[in-house]
Amino acid sequence: MEPLQILERVKNRFGDRVLETIDKKPDPFAVVDPGAIVEIGRFMNEDPELAMDCLSNQSGVDYKDRIEVVYHLFSYKHRHGAVLKVKLPRENPSISTVESVWKSANWMEREIFDLLGVNFEGHSDMRRILMPEDWIGHPLRKDFVEPAEYHGISTVRESPIIRLNTKTK
Amino acid sequence: METLIHNVIASGAFGHNASPTLVAAIVIFVMSAVVFLGVAFPFAGIVSWAERRVWARIQSRVGPNRVGPQGFLQWLADGVKNVCKEDIIPDEADAPLFKLAPYLVILAFILPWAVMPFSSSLILADMNVGILYMTSVTALTVVGVLMAGWASNDKWSLIGGIRSAAQIVSYEIPAGLSIFPVVMMTGTLSMQGIIRGQGWAPQHWFLFANPFTFVAANILYISALAEGNRTPFDLPEAESELVAGFATEYSGMRYLFFFMAEWGNLFIIGAIITTLFLGGWQFPHVSNNVVVMNILQLISFNVKVLFLVFFSMWIRATLPRVRIDQLMTVCWKYFVPIAFVNMIGTAVWVAIWPDGNAAMGYIMFAAGIALTVVFVQRVIYYLKRSRMEVYFNPTI
Amino acid sequence: MSTLHTEEMTLNMGPQHPSTHGVLRFVVRADGEVMREAIPDVGYLHRSIEKIAEKVGYHGFMPYTDRVDYVCAMFTNQGWGMACEKLAHIEVPRRGEYCRVIAAEFNRIASHLLSVGAMAMDIGAVTPFTHAIREREMINDLIEELCGARLTFNYMRIGGVAWDLPPGWREKALAYLDHFDPILEEYNALISWNKIYVERLANVGVITPADAINYNLVGPNLRACGIKWDIRKDIPYSAYPDFEFEVPIGDGHWGKLGDSMDRYVVRIREMAQSAIILRQALAKIPPGPVLAKVARNFKPPAGECQIRIESGRGDMGWYLVSDGTGYPWRVHVRTGSFAAMGIIQKLSAGLMIADLVTLIASLDVIAPEIDR
Numbered sequence: 060m061e062p063l064q065i066l067e068r069v070k071n072r073f074g075d076r077v078l079e080t081i082d083k084k085p086d087p088f089a090v091v092d093p094g095a096i097v098e099i100g101r102f103m104n105e106d107p108e109l110a111m112d113c114l115s116n117q118s119g120v121d122y123k124d125r126i127e128v129v130y131h132l133f134s135y136k137h138r139h140g141a142v143l144k145v146k147l148p149r150e151n152p153s154i155s156t157v158e159s160v161w162k163s164a165n166w167m168e169r170e171i172f173d174l175l176g177v178n179f180e181g182h183s184d185m186r187r188i189l190m191p192e193d194w195i196g197h198p199l200r201k202d203f204v205e206p207a208e209y210h211g212i213s214t215v216r217e218s219p220i221i222r223l224n225t226k227t228k
Numbered sequence: 229m230e231t232l233i234h235n236v237i238a239s240g241a242f243g244h245n246a247s248p249t250l251v252a253a254i255v256i257f258v259m260s261a262v263v264f265l266g267v268a269f270p271f272a273g274i275v276s277w278a279e280r281r282v283w284a285r286i287q288s289r290v291g292p293n294r295v296g297p298q299g300f301l302q303w304l305a306d307g308v309k310n311v312c313k314e315d316i317i318p319d320e321a322d323a324p325l326f327k328l329a330p331y332l333v334i335l336a337f338i339l340p341w342a343v344m345p346f347s348s349s350l351i352l353a354d355m356n357v358g359i360l361y362m363t364s365v366t367a368l369t370v371v372g373v374l375m376a377g378w379a380s381n382d383k384w385s386l387i388g389g390i391r392s393a394a395q396i397v398s399y400e401i402p403a404g405l406s407i408f409p410v411v412m413m414t415g416t417l418s419m420q421g422i423i424r425g426q427g428w429a430p431q432h433w434f435l436f437a438n439p440f441t442f443v444a445a446n447i448l449y450i451s452a453l454a455e456g457n458r459t460p461f462d463l464p465e466a467e468s469e470l471v472a473g474f475a476t477e478y479s480g481m482r483y484l485f486f487f488m489a490e491w492g493n494l495f496i497i498g499a500i501i502t503t504l505f506l507g508g509w510q511f512p513h514v515s516n517n518v519v520v521m522n523i524l525q526l527i528s529f530n531v532k533v534l535f536l537v538f539f540s541m542w543i544r545a546t547l548p549r550v551r552i553d554q555l556m557t558v559c560w561k562y563f564v565p566i567a568f569v570n571m572i573g574t575a576v577w578v579a580i581w582p583d584g585n586a587a588m589g590y591i592m593f594a595a596g597i598a599l600t601v602v603f604v605q606r607v608i609y610y611l612k613r614s615r616m617e618v619y620f621n622p623t624i
Numbered sequence: 625m626s627t628l629h630t631e632e633m634t635l636n637m638g639p640q641h642p643s644t645h646g647v648l649r650f651v652v653r654a655d656g657e658v659m660r661e662a663i664p665d666v667g668y669l670h671r672s673i674e675k676i677a678e679k680v681g682y683h684g685f686m687p688y689t690d691r692v693d694y695v696c697a698m699f700t701n702q703g704w705g706m707a708c709e710k711l712a713h714i715e716v717p718r719r720g721e722y723c724r725v726i727a728a729e730f731n732r733i734a735s736h737l738l739s740v741g742a743m744a745m746d747i748g749a750v751t752p753f754t755h756a757i758r759e760r761e762m763i764n765d766l767i768e769e770l771c772g773a774r775l776t777f778n779y780m781r782i783g784g785v786a787w788d789l790p791p792g793w794r795e796k797a798l799a800y801l802d803h804f805d806p807i808l809e810e811y812n813a814l815i816s817w818n819k820i821y822v823e824r825l826a827n828v829g830v831i832t833p834a835d836a837i838n839y840n841l842v843g844p845n846l847r848a849c850g851i852k853w854d855i856r857k858d859i860p861y862s863a864y865p866d867f868e869f870e871v872p873i874g875d876g877h878w879g880k881l882g883d884s885m886d887r888y889v890v891r892i893r894e895m896a897q898s899a900i901i902l903r904q905a906l907a908k909i910p911p912g913p914v915l916a917k918v919a920r921n922f923k924p925p926a927g928e929c930q931i932r933i934e935s936g937r938g939d940m941g942w943y944l945v946s947d948g949t950g951y952p953w954r955v956h957v958r959t960g961s962f963a964a965m966g967i968i969q970k971l972s973a974g975l976m977i978a979d980l981v982t983l984i985a986s987l988d989v990i991a992p993e994i995d996r
Contacts, residue, residue: 085710085929112837116930116941118956131930131941135837135853142930163840166966167958174674189667189995199675287754383635387657387977460748460820463978546814548821549748551978552657614810 062087065109065141073099088129088142093154096130096145100160103132103141110136114161119171121200126152126175147177156182174199256352260342263352268341272492273303279491279541285622286545298623306484313480318381321477325379330478330485332372337489339365340496345419347509347525349518358419359407362500363400366455369489370396373464373474376486380477388473391552392457392464398559399454399461405567406448409441409574410434410504413584423508428528435505436592437584440573445505447563447570449536452500454555456493458540460547461555498536499529506532632660637980639668645742645984646991650968654977662972662980664965669995677955682708682782682922685952690776692957693993695738698724698731699935701780703957706861707931707944708782712924720784720914721863726797726905727770727779729898733804734763735936736891736898743888743985744815747824752815759807762800769793783916794906801899801906808896816892825888826879829971829983833882839970840963843938844894845987848874848886855934867904869897884986891988923950937961937988961993 060068063082066089070077076095081088091099103111116131130143145154156179158164168179169188176197179185187194196203205214277292277300284291292299317323343358345351355361370393377389411417413434414425426433435445454461464473475486502508509525550558577585611618637650647668653660673692677685689704690697702724709716716724741756764774769790771779779786815821831841833849846853854871856864872893874886926948932941938960945954964987972980 083927085927113840115840115932115939116943116956116958118943118954118958120945120954120956122953129928129943131943135851138858161840162835162838162970163963163966166962170962187667189670191667198672283750287751288758289754383633387635391657462748545751547749548744548815548818548824549978550820551824551976553976554823610810610813614806614813616806616810 060108060137060139062139062141065103065139068106068109069099069103069141072102086142088144090144090146093145093147096143097155097157097160099143100130100132100157104160108137109141110134111141112136112161114157114163114167115140117164117167117171119175119177119199121149121175123201125149126177128154128171128177130157151178152176153178153180155180158182173197176200259352263341263344264338268338268492268495269488271495272337272488273307274300275491275494275537276306276487277303278537279544281622282538282541283545285619286542307481310481310484315482316477316479318477320381322379322381325375326477327482329372329376329379330482330489332375333369333489334372334485336366336368336372337492337496339368340499343419344496344499345423345503345508346529347522348420349522350526351420354418354420356416356418356421358417359411359422359500359504360417362419362496363404363407366493366496367396367400369455369493372489376478377474380474382477385474385476388464388476392474394552395457395461395463395555396455398556399451399563402447402559402563402567403451403455405564405571406444406451407504408571409444412571412574412578413437413441419503419508423503423510426507426510428507428510428512430507430596431586431589431593432510433505433507433589436589436596438574438577438588439592440570440577441505442592442596443566444570444574445501447567448504449497449501451559451563452497453540453543454559456497457490458494458544460543460550462544462549463552463555494537494540495533497540498533501536502529502532508532630655635977637662645989646994648984648989648991648994650980652972652977652980657976657978659972659975659977659980662968662975664968666965666991666994669991671992671996673996674955674957677952679951681951682924683920685955686781687776687778690778691992692996693935693937693940693959693961693990694776695990696731696735696936697775697777698728698779699933699940700957701777702728702862703931703933703935703940703942705780705782705784706933707929707942707955708922708924710929710931711927711944711946712918712922714783714916714918716784716862716916717913718863718910719788719912720916722905722909723785723789723914724780725863725867726789726902726909727767727777727785729902729905730763730767730797731777732898732936733895733902734760734767736895737763739936739985739988740811740888740891743982743988744821746981746985747821749815749818749821752811755807755811755814759804762803766793766797766800769796781915781918782922783918784914786915788914789909794909797902797906801902804899805896808892812892816889822878822885824978824982825885825986826883828879828884828979829975829986830880831882831967831971835967835970836882839967841938841967842960842963843934843936843988844887844890845938845960845964847871848890849882850874850876855932855939859932861933863905864901866908867901869901869904872897884982887986887988921950923948935960937990937993938963957996959993959996961987961989961991964989965994 066080066087069089070080073095076092076099078090078092103109111132111134113133113135114130115133118129120127120129126147126149128145128147131140132143133140147154154177156164156168158168166188168182169184169186171177172179172185173187173189174197186192190198195206207214281291292302295301295305317326340362342352343355343362373392374389377385410422414422416422430436434441436442457464475483478486509529511524511528515521633654635652635654637652639647639649649665649668651663651665673688676688686701686704689700692700737756737760741753744752767777768774770793771777771787831849833851836846836849836851850873852871852873857871872890874881874890876886878885924946926946928945930941930943932939940960941958943956944952947953968983971983975983
């Protein structure tokens with residue numbers, strides 16, 4: 060099935076929970092209601108026509124006015140794929156986890172939480188994965204400012220070139 | 229040995245009123261020092277160099293070749309480097325036991341050299357319980373390794389120590405059971421007695437005496453490898469899991485002591501197999517001169533033992549490691565029953581043919597030759613099929 | 625008689641470890657030798673490569689992609705190139721595609737050699753590792769002639785590859801392939817069917833096909849479970865439609881389907897298939913340019929795209945969001961090792977500590993891919 064057909068089928072089933080279907084080249088995608096993501100995910104996983112048995116990629120993107128979580132789904136049975144998106148507010152973004160549908164979401168959601176600050180409700184192990192446990196802030200956000208030091212290690216360093224320049228003066 | 233002491237006393241070197249026991253003690257100390265410090269420890273060092281060269285050639289590398297001719301002094305350089313290292317003892321470790329453990333392992337490696345039959349008259353102490361003494365003192369390693377694992381105050385060392393203890397203690401059983409067939413055939417436990425019971429020709433070796441001793445020799449060799457913590461049984465020091473197992477917290481010379489004991493044990497393993505199954509120092513009687521015969525016997529013994537040492541290194545470079553439960557399965561479910569069968573079979577054999585059966589010796593020898601030929605043919609087949617480039621020059 | 629009081633041990637298989645898979649840490653709860661659980665702790669190699677992409681621009685990011693997976697650097701290069709090309713509708717010249725495939729398949733052989741060699745060394749056999757590295761060094765020499773680097777190649781550009789094949793390189797590559805085919809035989813004779821090795825690998829870490837798909841395992845890990853899926857054949861890209869090759873899958877011959885032995889054998893067979901692809905590519909390579917004309921200040925149209933390529937470790941998914949400026953808005957790489965780490969915690973229950981090392985080695989986990 061073509062990606063647009065897949066998204067049409069989901070829209071027929073869920074009606075207005077699928078907010079919009081955008082036929083953008085090269086990859087069309089559908090924006091869905093954050094509250095419905097688990098049901099939609101489960102439907103796409105279990106429906107025999109779609110059989111999206113694999114969550115191939117789950118990314119978070121920080122647009123300046125919102126945070127989006129993008130789900131790239133794929134079906135090994137039918138060899139087709141589709142893209143779902145969810146738009147979340149930048150303050151306290153929160154959405155249900157799809158870990159119960161696809162286990163691969165476990166680590167990918169931990170990464171999105173760690174780097175972008177999206178809280179996934181119902182996740183079995185919501186803690187930082189790449190950054191240290193006591194890190195403050197979410198580094199991949201566009202407004203992230205690196206702290207001046209971490210455990211006494213300074214993150215700024217004067218460039219040696221500056222020292223050279225002052226010497227030759 | 230007693231004749232030597234008599235000769236020394238008779239020569240009057242210590243004065244005419246010297247007490248025989250004092251002279252005997254001095255002579256034994258000097259001889260022991262010669263053997264231990266002059267043969268055992270240098271051997272352990274040299275075998276480290278040899279192992280690295282053999283390994284390297286098997287792995288298509290060169291190995292140490294810079295320090296001295298062909299890298300021969302590498303082991304001295306390693307020793308000096310390790311002695312100069314900082315002696316680190318972890319804070320929470322049990323310091324007295326931590327320091328004592330390597331010495332116990334060294335003790336287990338040194339003591340068997342007292343009964344090592346180098347030739348018909350070159351043996352420090354021809355005890356009449358020679359082979360039993362040898363197997364029992366090598367088991368001292370368990371104490372040392374467990375002590376090292378516990379005193380390091382490190383969970384990984386503990387796991388390594390416990391694995392090693394379980395392994396050594398388990399493999400004592402098939403090793404001991406495999407010694408019994410030979411003892412039954414000669415009726416004596418003394419090393420020289422067992423060697424005198426064999427002839428110099430392969431068909432007179434106990435290895436080929438009957439099929440039961442053939443299997444017993446194999447089981448003894450594998451069990452001895454397991455007791456010496458050699459691959460494929462080197463779990464206690466499995467580098468990829470436990471860093472260095474029970475020796476993780478050790479640094480410098482203490483660390484090297486463990487490995488000196490392991491390398492020296494190679495000789496002891498080879499010596500046990502040679503004595504029991506390969507005819508020891510036996511050499512055809514080509515001269516009536518005692519000195520010449522002794523030298524030839526010494527060469528014969530060393531050639532056999534060093535071949536087995538090389539074979540152990542070869543196995544270590546080739547085979548992967550077994551897991552602990554597989555190791556225990558092999559020992560208890562396979563080796564122990566087979567060793568029992570060997571013992572009973574040999575007992576029946578000795579009952580039927582008390583003086584041995586010469587014909588069986590020839591048949592087994594022929595079977596051994598056939599096995600070797602098959603092995604060489606397989607090697608040549610694989611060499612040809614993979615069009616491998618082989619460099620036989622060891623001094624490359 | 626009261627029961628013996630036993631406790632669980634919590635061990636730390638720390639970031640410094642001789643198991644050569646990078647900087648990984650496992651917190652192991654063990655009951656003696658048998659593990660209850662091995663909890664992976666990653667992030668020691670996190671270099672914020674995805675955020676760096678937003679700062680250095682499209683062309684400037686190509687060397688950084690090498691470091692995402694330094695063992696399979698050609699594939700990461702190709703992934704980034706393809707993502708930019710898909711977004712900007714750039715077509716790579718045929719010769720450029722062939723050069724990409726040749727470089728990538730040599731890198732696949734090198735990566736698999738390292739993987740099987742390191743696996744054998746973790747199991748305890750030290751010789752196969754040195755033999756594999758010896759072969760890999762020859763490939764490194766070839767690629768050094770091609771692009772100047774031995775590990776982080778930076779060979780591909782957006783729109784093709786940086787340099788054409790040097791004169792005489794084709795003959796050297798073909799000579800190497802002639803030398804390589806019997807080496808696999810030698811390797812198999814040395815270690816692959818060794819009884820001890822098979823006993824260590826068979827039935828360890830069995831992954832069912834349903835689990836493999838659910839946990840998003842890719843590449844040889846997925847094919848070892850019997851699922852015939854290879855992006856080079858199923859979503860063909862670059863010059864792969866021109867070549868005939870097979871996709872080896874696991875068959876449970878030595879143990880259960882989907883155990884560590886299957887993953888190992890799939891990698892060995894993939895190396896042979898890569899050699900077949902290379903011979904065809906070197907024979908059929910067309911003349912022409914190798915790099916399409918791409919602007920220095922490359923500004924793809926605003927939009928997003930997803931690319932999947934078959935890297936040495938499996939399906940590497942690149943997700944690129946562009947806002948029309950010269951700097952990417954968001955780059956996300958979903959690598960095969962990241963997915964494989966997710967399944968270790970589940971598989972580790974009931975394994976022995978020695979098996980954990982086997983499992984990590986058989987899943988071919990590389991730390992920089994996980995952490996980026």
